[in-house]
Amino acid sequence: xxxxxxxxxxxxxxxxxxxVPSGVDDLRRAIEEVxxxxxxxxxxxxxxxxxxxxxxxxxxxxxxxxxxxVDDDARVFTDADVDALCAGERLIEAGLITEESETMxxxxxxxxxxxxxxxxxxxxxxxxxxxxxxxSGGEELMDHAAALLMEMELLQRHVWRRHLAAYTGQxxxxxxxxxxxxxxxxxxxxxxxxxxxxAGRPVPPGDGADVRDRAVGFTDMVGYTRMTRGLDSAELAxxxxxxxxxxxxxxxxxxxRVVKTIxxxxxxxxxxxxxxxxxxxxxxxxVEAEQALxxxxxxxxxxxxxxxxxxxxxxxxxxxxxxxxxARPDTVLVNTAFAGELAGMxxxxxxxxxxxxxxxxxRLRPVLLRPVRRVGRPPRRGGRNG
Numbered sequence: 373x374x375x376x377x378x379x380x381x382x383x384x385x386x387x388x389x390x391x392v393p394s395g396v397d398d399l400r401r402a403i404e405e406v407x408x409x410x411x412x413x414x415x416x417x418x419x420x421x422x423x424x425x426x427x428x429x430x431x432x433x434x435x436x437x438x439x440x441x442v443d444d445d446a447r448v449f450t451d452a453d454v455d456a457l458c459a460g461e462r463l464i465e466a467g468l469i470t471e472e473s474e475t476m477x478x479x480x481x482x483x484x485x486x487x488x489x490x491x492x493x494x495x496x497x498x499x500x501x502x503x504x505x506x507x508s509g510g511e512e513l514m515d516h517a518a519a520l521l522m523e524m525e526l527l528q529r530h531v532w533r534r535h536l537a538a539y540t541g542q543x544x545x546x547x548x549x550x551x552x553x554x555x556x557x558x559x560x561x562x563x564x565x566x567x568x569x570x571a572g573r574p575v576p577p578g579d580g581a582d583v584r585d586r587a588v589g590f591t592d593m594v595g596y597t598r599m600t601r602g603l604d605s606a607e608l609a610x611x612x613x614x615x616x617x618x619x620x621x622x623x624x625x626x627x628x629r630v631v632k633t634i635x636x637x638x639x640x641x642x643x644x645x646x647x648x649x650x651x652x653x654x655x656x657x658x659v660e661a662e663q664a665l666x667x668x669x670x671x672x673x674x675x676x677x678x679x680x681x682x683x684x685x686x687x688x689x690x691x692x693x694x695x696x697x698x699a700r701p702d703t704v705l706v707n708t709a710f711a712g713e714l715a716g717m718x719x720x721x722x723x724x725x726x727x728x729x730x731x732x733x734x735r736l737r738p739v740l741l742r743p744v745r746r747v748g749r750p751p752r753r754g755g756r757n758g
């Protein structure tokens with residue numbers, strides 16, 4: 373071999389795949405069997421045959437739940453998957469839902485429960501990997517983790533049932549009002565017509581939708597983007613936790629419902645404009661007293677709102693969002709329909725402002741909402757800004 377020829381390098385050994393930590397596969401299988409009611413033994417065709425649900429619909433429901441497609445011959449389904457499909461068929465046969473609304477229901481369940489599951493698994497995994505007295509032995513760890521998952525499920529089921537009871541009470545109360553309105557014994561609570569059930573008309577199978585007049589509110593933190601640039605992850609999590617805790621408490625105390633939080637913003641709904649007004653004003657006052665939180669602003673609107681699988685839609689929702697975007701820090705803006713609902717109420721002061729041009733509305737007229745100050749009572753501003 374000449375000096376000009378490079379020396380041959382010894383052949384490299386192929387890189388080894390990182391080994392799966394001992395016991396992880398066993399732990400995964402054990403937890404799956406506890407959660408899924410058994411092992412993964414059925415293919416997609418098996419599930420369709422055993423449940424009596426067509427193959428195409430099983431695929432549609434699986435996707436709606438948020439799970440990826442699997443090969444036809446892959447054994448990834450359990451007896452519990454079959455039971456769930458059969459339960460859906462029984463709800464359809466009973467007339468409670470339709471095939472179309474079953475898919476929408478699956479999508480809503482998948483969306484909300486996937487977020488909850490992600491947090492729960494993260495919490496469990498953090499516990500397993502920190503020195504906090506968690507069992508170190510494989511079999512003992514599996515048993516303990518499975519037991520904790522069952523405790524989580526018990527808590528989750530209890531909270532779900534409590535909310536079912538609460539919303540059932542609200543629906544029955546509204547139905548009683550509608551019956552009285554149908555008899556001419558009282559005015560509609562929200563200016564709407566009696567429901568089909570109260571008027572004796574047939575009610576179609578549930579599609580998860582509900583349209584009625586409601587108050588909608590958006591509250592967001594002012595200067596959130598600028599503030600986050602100077603925070604590390606732990607500090608940011610602390611701010612978000614405090615904001616969500618405070619807004620959740622105030623909305624619950626005011627008998628409203630938090631629809632969702634979107635980063636620095638919370639969306640809530642109430643059955644009456646006065647309840648939403650009280651919540652917005654209380655939020656502003658409490659946040660002013662919080663040194664750790666930036667100022668907030670709120671937009672409120674009243675009108676027909678479509679409630680669908682826990683979310684809300686409609687012009688009132690859009691208007692509330694637009695009002696929030698043009699509101700100044702520590703202020704609450706409402707639309708004229710909302711202001712009309714508060715007309716004559718001594719607790720509120722309303723000031724009509726000049727029309728503004730926002731996306732989708734060329735002349736949106738905001739109304740500034742403030743609490744009426746009682747004689748001798750200091751302004752509601754906190755100590756942060758003097």
